[in-house]
Amino acid sequence: xxxxxxxxxxxxxxxxxxxxxxxxxxxxxxxxxxxxxxxxxxxxxxxxxxxxxxxxxxxxxxxxxxxxxxxxxxxxxxxxxxxxxxxxxxxxxxxxxxxxxxxxxxxxxxxxxxxxxxxxxxxxxxxxxxxxxxxxxxxxxxxxxxxxxxxxxxxxxxxxxxxxxxxxxxxxxxxxxxxxxxxxxxxxxxxxxxxxxxxxxxxxxxxxxxxxxxxxxxxxxxxxxxxxxxxxxxxxxxxxxxxxxxxxxxxxxxxxxxxxxxxxxxxxxxxxxxxxxxxxxxxxxxxx
Amino acid sequence: xxxxxxxxxxxxxxxxxxxxxxxxxxxxxxxxxxxxxxxxxxxxxxxxxxxxxxxxxxxxxxxxxxxxxxxxxxxxxxxxxxxxxxxxxxxxxxxxxxxxxxxxxxxxxxxxxxxxxxxxxxxxxxxxxxxxxxxxxxxxxxxxxxxxxxxxxxxxxxxxxxxxxxxxxxxxxxxxxxxxxxxxxxxxxxxxxxxxxxxxxxxxxxxxxxxxxxxxxxxxxxxxxxxxxxxxxxxxxxxxxxxxxxxxxxxxxxxxxxxxxxxxxxxxxxxxxxxxxxxxxxxxxxxxxxxxxxxxxxxxxxxxxxxxxxxxxxxxxxxxxxxxxxxxxxxxxxxxxxxxxxxxxxxxxxxxxxxxxx
Numbered sequence: 001x002x003x004x005x006x007x008x009x010x011x012x013x014x015x016x017x018x019x020x021x022x023x024x025x026x027x028x029x030x031x032x033x034x035x036x037x038x039x040x041x042x043x044x045x046x047x048x049x050x051x052x053x054x055x056x057x058x059x060x061x062x063x064x065x066x067x068x069x070x071x072x073x074x075x076x077x078x079x080x081x082x083x084x085x086x087x088x089x090x091x092x093x094x095x096x097x098x099x100x101x102x103x104x105x106x107x108x109x110x111x112x113x114x115x116x117x118x119x120x121x122x123x124x125x126x127x128x129x130x131x132x133x134x135x136x137x138x139x140x141x142x143x144x145x146x147x148x149x150x151x152x153x154x155x156x157x158x159x160x161x162x163x164x165x166x167x168x169x170x171x172x173x174x175x176x177x178x179x180x181x182x183x184x185x186x187x188x189x190x191x192x193x194x195x196x197x198x199x200x201x202x203x204x205x206x207x208x209x210x211x212x213x214x215x216x217x218x219x220x221x222x223x224x225x226x227x228x229x230x231x232x233x234x235x236x237x238x239x240x241x242x243x244x245x246x247x248x249x250x251x252x253x254x255x256x257x258x259x260x261x262x263x264x265x266x267x268x269x270x271x272x273x274x275x276x277x278x279x280x281x282x283x284x285x286x287x288x
Numbered sequence: 289x290x291x292x293x294x295x296x297x298x299x300x301x302x303x304x305x306x307x308x309x310x311x312x313x314x315x316x317x318x319x320x321x322x323x324x325x326x327x328x329x330x331x332x333x334x335x336x337x338x339x340x341x342x343x344x345x346x347x348x349x350x351x352x353x354x355x356x357x358x359x360x361x362x363x364x365x366x367x368x369x370x371x372x373x374x375x376x377x378x379x380x381x382x383x384x385x386x387x388x389x390x391x392x393x394x395x396x397x398x399x400x401x402x403x404x405x406x407x408x409x410x411x412x413x414x415x416x417x418x419x420x421x422x423x424x425x426x427x428x429x430x431x432x433x434x435x436x437x438x439x440x441x442x443x444x445x446x447x448x449x450x451x452x453x454x455x456x457x458x459x460x461x462x463x464x465x466x467x468x469x470x471x472x473x474x475x476x477x478x479x480x481x482x483x484x485x486x487x488x489x490x491x492x493x494x495x496x497x498x499x500x501x502x503x504x505x506x507x508x509x510x511x512x513x514x515x516x517x518x519x520x521x522x523x524x525x526x527x528x529x530x531x532x533x534x535x536x537x538x539x540x541x542x543x544x545x546x547x548x549x550x551x552x553x554x555x556x557x558x559x560x561x562x563x564x565x566x567x568x569x570x571x572x573x574x575x576x577x578x579x580x581x582x583x584x585x586x587x588x589x590x591x592x593x594x595x596x597x598x599x600x601x602x603x604x605x606x607x608x609x610x611x612x613x614x615x616x617x618x619x620x621x622x623x624x625x626x627x628x629x630x631x632x633x634x635x636x637x638x639x640x641x642x643x644x645x646x
């Protein structure tokens with residue numbers, strides 16, 4: 001073996017050694033539980049989910065043949081879609097401003113935009129309950145101004161869950177967009193303006209296409225976060241929002257049907273991965 | 289000065305009580321050091337855990353100084369079941385306090401040992417319905433489902449389950465019914481409508497649909513007590529014991545209406561874990577937990593209904609556990625083996641036919 005090959009071999013070994021702790025940690029905390037979850041979804045009884053035993057497809061049969069679970073899956077996708085669209089629309093101007101501003105406060109402003117991440121999403125959900133509740137800020141203002149007679153139901157339904165999720169995911173969307181806005185270049189905008197393009201045209205022909213990768217990444221990120229959300233839909237939905245996350249929780253802790261909960265989780269994973277695959281295909285096609 | 293007199297008066301009362309107690313039951317003061325060891329108990333968390341440690345475990349340890357009892361609170365019975373399942377064959381838990389419907393599930397998997405009447409003589413005082421699966425878990429307390437109300441907003445407290453359908457409460461009720469609460473409410477409402485839950489719960493479901501338009505949230509957050517205390521809702525369908533405790537300790541914003549048609553209790557059972565390494569001490573503990581003495585104390589302190597047939601409750605305690613004399617006479621119990629099989633289907637019906645639609 002020549003020295004060059006040996007050193008390449010050696011550096012590969014070093015690389016492997018460096019990766020090992022991370023791989024082991026991932027394997028123990030992520031891959032192993034996932035395999036176990038997969039196994040549990042084929043168990044015939046709650047106890048079988050732990051101790052092995054027989055294999056059966058009955059949980060999948062339940063999930064796939066019961067129209068209610070199709071409805072739940074549909075609700076989950078609709079919630080994810082709505083949240084992703086509105087989060088992106090609301091975050092886009094903020095991200096664009098932060099990316100283009102030359103203010104010396106830029107760092108501070110960016111920090112402010114993502115500061116909500118310092119607070120747990122549970123706390124922020126409770127904040128929204130205070131704002132949207134029957135005796136919350138909005139309802140008491142409306143009543144004080146005599147704009148409404150009774151209470152306007154703003155929470156304990158999917159509207160409340162959607163609103164809270166949008167606000168909670170906005171910092172993620174802003175961060176994802178900022179990192180995806182690398183291709184934005186003010187010189188291009190100036191050139192377009194010099195050639196006679198008005199501001200709208202500059203936006204639609206230059207800024208929007210160049211920022212699209214960031215926008216699409218943010219949309220995907222928020223969509224995936226939203227369809228796996230559990231706490232906010234549960235607290236803000238008043239029990240009326242049935243999504244995969246809440247159903248998994250119910251089956252696992254209330255009715256103790258662990259195999260069914262596992263099968264629903266696998267379904268959620270399948271949903272995730274198909275969305276990501278389709279999305280990345282589309283993204284690549286768009287960029288080509 | 290005043291402080292000293294009040295202390296000495298309290299001391300006098302305490303010593304008088306102690307003398308009285310020792311005269312009444314000499315055995316209560318006797319100590320037994322023949323058995324030593326540890327008993328690891330897992331059970332409900334929160335106020336229950338506090339009361340249980342203070343009023344059951346501490347007196348037990350005083351009675352058996354050689355035995356050390358550890359109490360591990362668990363979030364819910366599902367978690368307890370998961371833990372017992374994982375530790376099967378090599379349990380680190382000796383005794384579990386667990387919801388009756390979950391106990392029945394655990395027994396299907398053989399997680400609890402059959403209690404020996406020679407070692408646990410107090411099971412003889414438990415009624416038949418409380419002795420599950422051949423004494424593999426025994427009910428020791430019941431917490432009634434009740435209507436809780438905010439004392440500022442509700443001047444005329446409800447007296448009947450029928451009041452829940454009153455349109456004046458539109459959007460003013462919190463009801464988490466996708467769990468044991470719903471499984472207990474259905475038979476109550478079914479009976480109210482003249483039905484029998486063993487034949488069909490349809491009458492109960494129909495009445496639930498009449499209540500549904502009044503419900504503001506099916507998932508009160510943080511819980512079914514706080515939303516009443518804060519005035520966010522007027523009424524809440526929830527457990528009596530905790531609400532009585534909050535009524536006494538937190539300024540009385542919350543109060544309990546025990547409907548005249550009677551109620552049904554969420555039933556807590558105690559089980560000796562199969563393969564327990566501290567069986568002898570654990571049996572003594574189970575026996576004590578099932579005793580009339582322990583259950584009477586726990587009823588008085590936490591307003592959980594006793595199960596032991598020898599317990600005689602003072603009137604004022606009984607009325608805070610079961611309600612009026614009329615309600616006490618109407619108190620119901622469930623055939624839990626029957627209900628355990630219906631648990632999931634009933635919750636599924638409540639979720640799909642009521643909660644998802646209103």
